[in-house]
Amino acid sequence: MSAGTTNFLLVPIPEHPLQECAPDDDKDVKIVVLGASKVGKTALIVRFLTKKFIGDYEPNTGALYARKITLDGEEVTLKVQDTPCVALQDDGEGLVCQEQINRSIYWADGYVLVFSITDSASYRTVLPLYDHVRRIHPSGGIPIILVGNKSDLLRARQVPTDQGETLAAQLGGVYFEASARESNEGVQAAFLHLCQEVSRAVGGANGEKRRSGLHLARPKSPNMQELKRRFRQVLSSRVKSATT
Numbered sequence: 486m487s488a489g490t491t492n493f494l495l496v497p498i499p500e501h502p503l504q505e506c507a508p509d510d511d512k513d514v515k516i517v518v519l520g521a522s523k524v525g526k527t528a529l530i531v532r533f534l535t536k537k538f539i540g541d542y543e544p545n546t547g548a549l550y551a552r553k554i555t556l557d558g559e560e561v562t563l564k565v566q567d568t569p570c571v572a573l574q575d576d577g578e579g580l581v582c583q584e585q586i587n588r589s590i591y592w593a594d595g596y597v598l599v600f601s602i603t604d605s606a607s608y609r610t611v612l613p614l615y616d617h618v619r620r621i622h623p624s625g626g627i628p629i630i631l632v633g634n635k636s637d638l639l640r641a642r643q644v645p646t647d648q649g650e651t652l653a654a655q656l657g658g659v660y661f662e663a664s665a666r667e668s669n670e671g672v673q674a675a676f677l678h679l680c681q682e683v684s685r686a687v688g689g690a691n692g693e694k695r696r697s698g699l700h701l702a703r704p705k706s707p708n709m710q711e712l713k714r715r716f717r718q719v720l721s722s723r724v725k726s727a728t729t
């Protein structure tokens with residue numbers, strides 16, 4: 486199976502209201518990147534899409550990126566949803582996960598679960614995170630990869646490679662070690678592998694999900710919601726002042 490990119494244009498989909506966003510197409514490959522704080526979710530996405538590493542990012546509000554790729558000779562739109570971090574609850578088992586992330590999980594067809602090899606706590610969030618995805622998508626196989634990021638920081642390693650491999654096998658996915666900072670290779674291999682898995686799944690069992698129109702529209706931008714909230718506040722203060 487061949488996979489490659491036709492262009493390297495990064496097209497951030499602006500944080501517009503839902504109706505102004507490019508609607509999802511049945512052929513879109515929709516991927517969400519999930520993980521604990523500061524594991525490199527944004528860095529991995531940016532590395533994959535632009536082949537560059539950019540040191541630091543604004544706190545993540547959940548940007549969606551799109552790009553054309555070729556899978557098996559067919560051009561499709563790849564949509565990659567970045568997400569705010571998740572965290573374990575104090576009991577060490579449950580997950581603190583924003584509603585925005587739940588919508589992203591529901592919307593997506595493929596999942597990149599990321600931890601940092603230098604942060605064993607981030608590794609421990611992966612299984613509860615997977616269980617959470619499973620609760621939202623209880624039936625069928627879900628295309629998933631596990632990425633151990635920051636492999637350039639070998640001296641600070643807290644999670645051995647075999648632990649990553651074992652966990653990925655447990656989740657029914659493949660494990661990739663990558664460094665968004667140092668190299669394209671692991672990152673490209675990981676994302677393209679998932680794209681192919683999604684493409685297969687969408688043509689198979691998940692095709693049912695698409696045909697029945699169960700997909701939610703892309704998660705709303707929190708910025709937009711904040712704007713709407715402020716707009717309502719202004720409106721209600723105007724109504725109050727008009728009636729007094």
Ligand SMILES: Nc1nc2c(ncn2[C@@H]2O[C@H](COP(=O)(O)OP(=O)(O)OP(=O)(O)O)[C@@H](O)[C@H]2O)c(=O)[nH]1
Pocket residue numbers: 520521522523524525526527528529539540541542544545568569570634635636637638663664665666667
């Ligand atoms: N050494 C090293 N640093 C990395 C790598 N990837 C990301 N970082 C750094 O790790 C920090 C967090 O990276 P982000 O991409 O913002 O991580 P994130 O998971 O999106 O962060 P949040 O969304 O805020 O949880 C930044 O300082 C990055 O420069 C990597 O592969 N190697």
